[in-house]
Amino acid sequence: MRYWLFKSEPDTWSWDDQVAKGDTGEEWDGVRNYQARNFMREMAVGDRGFFYHSQTDKAVVGIVEVIAEAHPDSTSDDPRWDCVDVKAVAPFPRPVTLDEIKADPELAEMVLVKNPRLSVQPVSAAEWRRVCEMGEADPES
Template sequence: MNYWLVKSEPDECGIDDFVASGDKPIRWDGIRNYQARNFLRAMRPGDQVLLYHSSCKQIGVAGVLEVVTAPYVDPLQFEPDSDYYDAKASTDKPKWSAVDLRLVGKARQILPLATLKQLSALQTCALLTRPRLSVMSLTENEWQAIIKALGHLQLFSEAKG
């Protein structure tokens, strides 16, 4: 199993969207950075993912997700009306990928960036060293440090009730 962190603005696709979707996965698409895309392409079903809220009032880790599909072609790259349209992409040579993610648990409260910066296990983590990267891998040590700092998660069954 691999560990990942994905960033999103909560009004675009946040933890509450995953809670509202129930067991139905949400397509994680629209990634238009090559390094982030390559990380996305390395995801496999069963991998664990932290959802990080960015560009909002409460910045930080909002919950845990799980990868449910292998990477596939991001259909938005072919839709001219989409913000994620890429005129250079073709069905013969697609440039961008997507995966489906589903909720594992919602953080009882956002784990803020200020707290993450204090964790010694994260000092070389891309979250702190490459702050603009929207998809990144985490080491098992980084994952465990964040999960420990999160404390208890509200599991999906609790979050929807």
Template sequence: MAYWLMKSEPDVFSFEDLVAKTARGEAEEWHGVRNYAARNNMKAMEVGDLAFFYHSNIGKEIVGIMRIVVPAHPDTTADLNAKGEVVWECVDVEAVKPFPRPVTLAEIKATPDLTELELVKLSRLSVSKVSEEEWNLLCKMGGL
């Protein structure tokens, strides 16, 4: 199993939105990513991998955990390139559980054991890797 962090602006699509979709038995296509490194991270994801849901811009905090339920596939919001090919891919996710206490970016940056976290080192990347050690620490910080 691998661990990830995926960002969304909560005024566009929040963790609460994902929880509501999951409760209805629906998965969410994590579409709209237009960065090759982030796309490649999604291509590396496997069904069952877990990801933190990070509210970006508003809040700047990890608020919950989600699961990858459909592997990488063409992003339905992407246009085809000049050759008629889909360049952008995405995965589908479902909510697993909220954090009892959100973990802010300020807290993360102030934690010495998280200095190598891609969220800190590659702050503009919307889909990033998380090591098992980082995952466990962040879960503990979030009250899990």
């Protein structure tokens, strides 16, 4: 299993919106960055990801699971753009803010710290465990 981080502006697509989709999940559509798209092409069903509220909260607020591998993005007629489907797994009991992540020396190399604008990014297993610990979330959920 690999780990990822998915960023979304809460006024566009929030954690509550994701939860409302239930087990059917939703496409992680609208990504128009080649690096982020390529990361989605690497994903496998069962991979886990952090759901990150960008812009306002700037915090990890939940855990999602990839439920469909990369396929054409339904919001584009351009065949270059793919997306995956994700479903909500569990909320973070305590959101973990970007400031907290940046302040933790164990997370200094995290892509979120080094390249905070990238909308879909990999997370190492050690980073996954540490952020889950900070948010009082079960890393196995």
